[in-house]
Amino acid sequence: MRLLLLVSLTLVLTLATPFAQADPKSASIAWIDANAETLKRVNRNIWSYAETGLEETKSSKELQDVLAANGFAVEAGVSGMPTAFVASFGSGRPVIGILAEFDALPGLSQDAVPERKDRPGVAAGHGCGHSVFGTASTAAAIAVKQALASGAIKGTVKLYGTPAEETGIGKTYMLREGLFKEDDIILSWHAAPVTAAAYDYSKANVSVKFRFEGLPAHASTSPFQGRSALDAVELMSVGVNYMREHVKEDTRIHYVITNGGGQPNVVPPSAEVWYYLRANKHADVEEYFQWLNEIANAAASMSRTKLTAVQVDADMHEVLPNRTLAGVIHQNLEAIGAPRFTEEEKGFARSTQKDLGSLPMALSERVEPLPEVPQQGLASTDVGDLSWFVPVGQLTAATYTFGAPGHSWQIVACTGTSIGEKGMMVAAKAIAASAVDLYRSPELVKKAKADFDEIRKPLEFVTLVPEGQKAPKAIR
Numbered sequence: 001m002r003l004l005l006l007v008s009l010t011l012v013l014t015l016a017t018p019f020a021q022a023d024p025k026s027a028s029i030a031w032i033d034a035n036a037e038t039l040k041r042v043n044r045n046i047w048s049y050a051e052t053g054l055e056e057t058k059s060s061k062e063l064q065d066v067l068a069a070n071g072f073a074v075e076a077g078v079s080g081m082p083t084a085f086v087a088s089f090g091s092g093r094p095v096i097g098i099l100a101e102f103d104a105l106p107g108l109s110q111d112a113v114p115e116r117k118d119r120p121g122v123a124a125g126h127g128c129g130h131s132v133f134g135t136a137s138t139a140a141a142i143a144v145k146q147a148l149a150s151g152a153i154k155g156t157v158k159l160y161g162t163p164a165e166e167t168g169i170g171k172t173y174m175l176r177e178g179l180f181k182e183d184d185i186i187l188s189w190h191a192a193p194v195t196a197a198a199y200d201y202s203k204a205n206v207s208v209k210f211r212f213e214g215l216p217a218h219a220s221t222s223p224f225q226g227r228s229a230l231d232a233v234e235l236m237s238v239g240v241n242y243m244r245e246h247v248k249e250d251t252r253i254h255y256v257i258t259n260g261g262g263q264p265n266v267v268p269p270s271a272e273v274w275y276y277l278r279a280n281k282h283a284d285v286e287e288y289f290q291w292l293n294e295i296a297n298a299a300a301s302m303s304r305t306k307l308t309a310v311q312v313d314a315d316m317h318e319v320l321p322n323r324t325l326a327g328v329i330h331q332n333l334e335a336i337g338a339p340r341f342t343e344e345e346k347g348f349a350r351s352t353q354k355d356l357g358s359l360p361m362a363l364s365e366r367v368e369p370l371p372e373v374p375q376q377g378l379a380s381t382d383v384g385d386l387s388w389f390v391p392v393g394q395l396t397a398a399t400y401t402f403g404a405p406g407h408s409w410q411i412v413a414c415t416g417t418s419i420g421e422k423g424m425m426v427a428a429k430a431i432a433a434s435a436v437d438l439y440r441s442p443e444l445v446k447k448a449k450a451d452f453d454e455i456r457k458p459l460e461f462v463t464l465v466p467e468g469q470k471a472p473k474a475i476r
């Protein structure tokens, strides 16, 4: 019985291999097409698990199982995070790393239907499209592995399972623990409303929690004997809201109160507020972070409470764009083509646009032109830190409604359907094809490294994460 189970499991997990062709690029692409059904199943599973940061046990295992079944050596639980892993195949240089993310977002429960509808009993959802992200990257790594195993190309491929991207934790601590630094090139992608080679900066972003301690007391009979830690949090927010007027326009400051006390008749003895502070350049984040700290200290003085902790969980640098890698990826995207959608899929997406105003299309079906100069993105990612140590090439593939906001129910809905999976297939192929180009051309790798040196050399890497700090065990 057990043997039978083992045999059938192997059959399920060992994917079809159309690798007789001579050209490793078209063979890699053919492998991805031949295994489309398995990849869709992996996406649907991760999508339905909808596990949030550092708790992605089943999602991480889903990817690890497919990689192990396809001949990768998988090291799980790396860098002090149970859901972080590295899967490797091959030997020698070049070493190409591919990034996979799989964390969902809290508060984004949504069914795979074209109107706003919670999934009963589920609190989180893939509002950033990380189920298709992780699956496509894994597919690309396995497709590349087939080409390496056939002898058509030489080198090493590593698939990094990077948890808790939404809070910038996974890659930050994997990098601090020494991963990635041996890689020659890192390739990644992201779910998006459009298909494009990414030639842009992201914003830098520090994630920091401020904890205050006061004194508990009956809020009605003896308030004069209490000191409210919640007052400190509120005063800090007032201070930060005045600060906003006098920072550079590209700065973003947002917060949630993670502890605001227990109930109104007890003066809150402890309180915590969690801030993201972003700017286009990390140097500005460093400066404004000091300002934030001074406001926190002032709020403690005003409320006669104590600022007991300033906990920096993550500090993401802006992504440094790479012209050569963007060019390689763009060429491959043009050759592969953007996803094409059926009328039914367009109808689904159009229904999700109901509250988004007038939009020119339901779903994008073209590859965007490669910009002449790097653009400036508005989001942040822990991919940024890696790009300060290794040349990073990225792309986006149309996986959801055109015009949908980031972190929205529309993204959850689409990535749980064939819409997201069509973009997923394009992303997998573009990463695999670009990797094959890089394995085949030492010149390209050299050129990407020269681009990297040029942009990186004048910059100093400063992190606000205290030295020696280990990965947190939980997000909050």
Ligand SMILES: [Zn+2]
Pocket (backbone or CB within 6 Å): 128, 129, 130, 165, 190
């Ligand atoms: Zn994301």
